[in-house]
Amino acid sequence: MSKIKIGIVGYGNLGKGVEMAINQNDDMELVAIFTRRQPEEVNASCKVEHMSDIRKYKDVIDVMLLCGGSATDLPEQGPELASVFNTIDSFDTHAKIPEYFASVDDAASKAGTLSLISTGWDPGLFSLSRVLAESILPEGNEYTFWGKGVSQGHSDAIRRVEGVKNGVQYTVPIDSALEKVRSGSNPEFTTREKHLRVCYVVAEDGADKAKIENEIKTMPNYFADYDTEVNFITEEELKANHSGIPHGGFVIRTGKTGENTKQKIEFSLELGSNPEFTASVLVCYARAIYRLAKEGKTGAVTVFDIPYGLLSPKSPEELRKHYL
């Protein structure tokens, strides 16, 4: 059986995660990584090409996995590459998804290619959980908690504070809030009641730690609406204990059926590495996109359009026999 030929666009944490995930899937083959850097400066397990050469791979690569960022890379690359390749991306600027979908759909429909946008875990698996749970329990309430995990945006915000040399921020769901939700009591929460923000900060020599702590805790948008914990540590401790990129979260729906019967559906993730997990999601969706494109499907799609059977390397017969 010939393997599904994959290309990676962008070789940051996500791209590297995809490279490793493909190794776990025998029916896939990584053909090349495309980068805006000088290819000879990039050390990877396969051929590395400059972005400007990507069109040469039009008839070689079955699915292109776009691993760039949502802020500037994907809005441009998404539609552009969809006009040449079947693509998959993890576009996660929630407010702009309809607009992004329309531009990728237009490009892919015209080119006769198929593009899956906004997959990963949120958007992605969490989105699927929400739709499934609400469809089953239309009368109910849904809660999403994120973490414990590193928030890149909040870590960046810490590092911009004067006197801060380095820092990492964890978003932590508050256990008592989770328990309230699970009890089915349909609580309403303020922002402060759902998540805690825990910061590990390396201060510059001689910096005013009290001032740093105050500046972080009162920072509007990022920290002011939360209970925030600031821990000063050394650069060595930061490297030793906080260099991973864990994340995760919970999607819980509690609802009622019949005459007031309580029902609860919960989906949760605990991820040792956010980018590696997201990469693994992208890779199994590549299998689905490859199969659907072969059937002639074109345009843009989302996780809501993809049946789970297409994600698995196993045949429909095997799935029915062993997984139902």
Next chain:
Amino acid sequence: MSKIKIGIVGYGNLGKGVEMAINQNDDMELVAIFTRRQPEEVNASCKVEHMSDIRKYKDVIDVMLLCGGSATDLPEQGPELASVFNTIDSFDTHAKIPEYFASVDDAASKAGTLSLISTGWDPGLFSLSRVLAESILPEGNEYTFWGKGVSQGHSDAIRRVEGVKNGVQYTVPIDSALEKVRSGSNPEFTTREKHLRVCYVVAEDGADKAKIENEIKTMPNYFADYDTEVNFITEEELKANHSGIPHGGFVIRTGKTGENTKQKIEFSLELGSNPEFTASVLVCYARAIYRLAKEGKTGAVTVFDIPYGLLSPKSPEELRKHYL
């Protein structure tokens, strides 16, 4: 907008659950319930017809929900009704699913109808969780725990013991085993280490309780391989505290990505009523089957073939905008 017209075949706990679930979905209408009993003896919220009149509804009902049992009802009704209607069932005799699929597929394909077999939560949502989690994390281990919940088969077994007037059995997952799984240590369990069996038994007047307890605990297949707890209670206590049909469970996959990074995916249900929840799953899948049948799809399908977007009453645009 015209509503999706639903019929119910079989009016036990599951059929009653479907009747109530349809009330929670504005885009659906319950047309009739079909029974083998005398229709005038059945008290329901809609028209009740005898099974022998079901074919009269061929052009009236969009999707027929088969709420009979897997042992004797569905093997016969499944293919028979698939030759007239689009159908949905919860056939759950795992070992016979391939054979049942083939017979329903044959009938539906010939008739040009569409039939979803074996939906609910296990088989159903748990099956989906297993396929999703394994597709994302091919290197890993999967564990299913059931409960806390009432097992009908084990409750029946208790009630067959001499001197037992009534009884209920709960399957209870063992917390320490769940925690071992969640830790990612990939434990191997004996049957006894995963689930506990807790029985509430009403003894006949003058019955030998020690003998009953011993007979339950040593019963092969049902109890002998488990730690079993037998509690004697009164008929009143049984009625007051054990007349519900709760259930639920956990599907947990722990796996590795990259260079030994731990990842965990968990799906769980806590159900106040097993039949009401199963009914709610069947009902939202009726929406998907209605839509796919309209698109011209025929034959038998399973949950692995149905994208989640089709389960929701919301449009694809709404789902992309608000749920991704």
